[in-house]
Amino acid sequence: MSEKKIIRVVLAKPGLDGHDRGAKVIARALRDAGMEVIYTGLRQTPEQIVTTVEQEDADVLMLSILSGAHNYLFPRIMELLKERGITDILVLGGGIIPDEDIPGLKQIGIKEIFGPGTELKTIIDCIHSNLAQANKV
Amino acid sequence: MADNKEKIAEALKSWNEKTQKVLAKNPERKAQFETLSEIPINRLYTPLDIEHIDYLEEIGFPGQYPFVRGVQNTMHRGRLWTMRQYAGFGSAEDTNKRFRYLLEQGQTGLSVAFDLPTQIGYDSDHPLSVGEVGKVGVAIDSVRDMAVLFDQIPLDQVSTSMTINSPAAVITAMYLALADKSNISFDKLRGTIQNDVLKEYIARGTYIFPPHIALRITTNIIEYCAKNMPQWNSISISGYHMREAGCTATQEVAFTLANGITYVQSVINAGLKVDEFAPRLSFFFSAHLDFFEEIAKYRAARRLWAKIMKERFKAQDPRSWMLRYHVQTAGCSLTAQQPLLNILRTGFEALSAVLGGCQSLHTNSYDEALALPSEQAVQIALRTQQIIAYEIGVTETVDPLGGSYYVEYLTDKIESDAEQYIKKIDEMGGMVTAIESGYVQQEIAHSAYEYQKKVESKERIVVGMNKFQIKEPPPTGLLKVDMSVGERQAEKLKVLRAERDNQAVLRCLEDVKRAAKDEKENLMPPILEAVKAEATLGEICDALREVFGEYVGGTSY
Numbered sequence: 001m002s003e004k005k006i007i008r009v010v011l012a013k014p015g016l017d018g019h020d021r022g023a024k025v026i027a028r029a030l031r032d033a034g035m036e037v038i039y040t041g042l043r044q045t046p047e048q049i050v051t052t053v054e055q056e057d058a059d060v061l062m063l064s065i066l067s068g069a070h071n072y073l074f075p076r077i078m079e080l081l082k083e084r085g086i087t088d089i090l091v092l093g094g095g096i097i098p099d100e101d102i103p104g105l106k107q108i109g110i111k112e113i114f115g116p117g118t119e120l121k122t123i124i125d126c127i128h129s130n131l132a133q134a135n136k137v
Numbered sequence: 138m139a140d141n142k143e144k145i146a147e148a149l150k151s152w153n154e155k156t157q158k159v160l161a162k163n164p165e166r167k168a169q170f171e172t173l174s175e176i177p178i179n180r181l182y183t184p185l186d187i188e189h190i191d192y193l194e195e196i197g198f199p200g201q202y203p204f205v206r207g208v209q210n211t212m213h214r215g216r217l218w219t220m221r222q223y224a225g226f227g228s229a230e231d232t233n234k235r236f237r238y239l240l241e242q243g244q245t246g247l248s249v250a251f252d253l254p255t256q257i258g259y260d261s262d263h264p265l266s267v268g269e270v271g272k273v274g275v276a277i278d279s280v281r282d283m284a285v286l287f288d289q290i291p292l293d294q295v296s297t298s299m300t301i302n303s304p305a306a307v308i309t310a311m312y313l314a315l316a317d318k319s320n321i322s323f324d325k326l327r328g329t330i331q332n333d334v335l336k337e338y339i340a341r342g343t344y345i346f347p348p349h350i351a352l353r354i355t356t357n358i359i360e361y362c363a364k365n366m367p368q369w370n371s372i373s374i375s376g377y378h379m380r381e382a383g384c385t386a387t388q389e390v391a392f393t394l395a396n397g398i399t400y401v402q403s404v405i406n407a408g409l410k411v412d413e414f415a416p417r418l419s420f421f422f423s424a425h426l427d428f429f430e431e432i433a434k435y436r437a438a439r440r441l442w443a444k445i446m447k448e449r450f451k452a453q454d455p456r457s458w459m460l461r462y463h464v465q466t467a468g469c470s471l472t473a474q475q476p477l478l479n480i481l482r483t484g485f486e487a488l489s490a491v492l493g494g495c496q497s498l499h500t501n502s503y504d505e506a507l508a509l510p511s512e513q514a515v516q517i518a519l520r521t522q523q524i525i526a527y528e529i530g531v532t533e534t535v536d537p538l539g540g541s542y543y544v545e546y547l548t549d550k551i552e553s554d555a556e557q558y559i560k561k562i563d564e565m566g567g568m569v570t571a572i573e574s575g576y577v578q579q580e581i582a583h584s585a586y587e588y589q590k591k592v593e594s595k596e597r598i599v600v601g602m603n604k605f606q607i608k609e610p611p612p613t614g615l616l617k618v619d620m621s622v623g624e625r626q627a628e629k630l631k632v633l634r635a636e637r638d639n640q641a642v643l644r645c646l647e648d649v650k651r652a653a654k655d656e657k658e659n660l661m662p663p664i665l666e667a668v669k670a671e672a673t674l675g676e677i678c679d680a681l682r683e684v685f686g687e688y689v690g691g692t693s694y
Contacts (some may be wrong), residue, residue: 014254014523015253015258015268015269016254016257016265016266016269017253017273017342018337018340018341018342018343018381019342020342021381021382021383021469021585023694024582024585024694025189025383025582025585025586025589027694028582028694029589031694037694038692039689039692039693039694040692041689041691041692042690043257043265043342043690045265067269067272067273068269068272068508068509068618069267069268069269069272071268072267072268072476073268085199089629093387096506096507096508097668098507098508098615099611099612100611115473116471116472116473116506117472117473117474117506117599117602117603119593119603120589120593121593
């Protein structure tokens, strides 16, 4: 059997908010689930985030935001990914994001938005199943 | 007493034997019981569990050292706590309207929430501000916005708390400039500036400058307030955000007081005597869900701080020994699922804050796991405090839980565990070193992860979220912040820059930089002049960035 590829995840905090409890808990959970997690730290611009994704050759980009600026920042990040030709990446979002904003965010290519109370297992399963579909693992 | 102790021990032994028989037939719900912060809980507490605690020395009377039972003699019989709802969103006009609504509803103090660009020292038209203006608080760019924010609110008649840290000097200066314009002398101003930068690096994230620089600015503000604003709390040393980030009750006490020690030492190093400023230090804690643990936490924090101030810093003024504090109920305990249940969670948390002896309180709104609070949700949150204050009788005697074997035991336990942590931090070289090494952040991240694992394994039940779930329609009536705030703020800045004396602004900014370079100078006077000349918050912070550089946050988890 060939060696299983280790999933590489960039976990980013776009925007100015400092709420990183959720991001850090998820980082630990994904690490414990055998993934390689790169946490960007706070206050990352869309440009910085996309550059990290490029440099780290990430399979997954997770965006955590609780400030309410998602409708500006998420589309900007998706745009930049496209511009730089990064199309085969799974993008997930999380934080305080009103239900009514979710369809719009999914339409621009964010696969799933996780709100407060989401189980870590749900996130891990989501990554596995999406990457399996894309034949990445 | 000794005789009595033996009798109790004997009776307890026999009770334990009988209980074993009961347990053989009917085991308890769990093999082990523990508090939210993982302190083991015994089946029963008796006088034996607190016999080592000397009442006169360690508990004493309210209003007297070591203040376990409260900082005033009559506590809430004399005066109720200040009901202070944290509010701010959109433009200064929007928030001014919310403030006046809250005052009409019987709120007794104001509490300003600033948006993130303001908290990080960027003007609303800065590239990094796009999408963030007016989102989590009010956007304040210049003293003009500040004037709108407090329109028709007499500054000498309200007490105002402002949650601002890295740019605290600028916002304080704007408030002073406003008072000056209305001919109100600085000694009439009552309120609090959060000004607690250390916890920004640990948990809250709105840092600008490197920690040791931020500490200098904080120290400058405390010193300035001590000399000019005798009724103003020059800092609110905050455990709240660390608790929200996931730390335990014990860590909350330990890290908060360790930060407090750092500030006190820093102001003493700057040349002030401890009793010249310590009476105006204030604190800010969370009220989480574990009812008794929270009450014990406040009592423990008061005793430990009193000892630190008296023994470590040799303060002599009893007011310097007092830990006075604001409480906010725990935002992290709110659920997005079945959000109306949050009214009850908040109510229980608020009750623990009151029974613990708080001086002021913010109750969260039930919709805050979903959005900024709507007006209706804020009203219920305020009414919750009013029910506790006027209807249920808990305010009619001082420290009603004092003497509870369990609460006194927990008080003692939290105090001694927190003391151990502080000792460890002292040995590491103090809080700034502990922060720079990432130690405190790691401790908190660890606690947060452990807690989450317990929720996932259902060892900890969150009603409506991991048990008793229902299918529910999407929430309605949530507050939406007008997206055009950013554009309107940018427009106002354009007008401001056209109308003001730009030469004067430049001179003032040069003066700020000059003061920044001289460690011995207090930054407050030049910043006050700059604010009066209508320099913007972003311009003043940029001038400081030029001299001080910026802090880059950590990426470990």
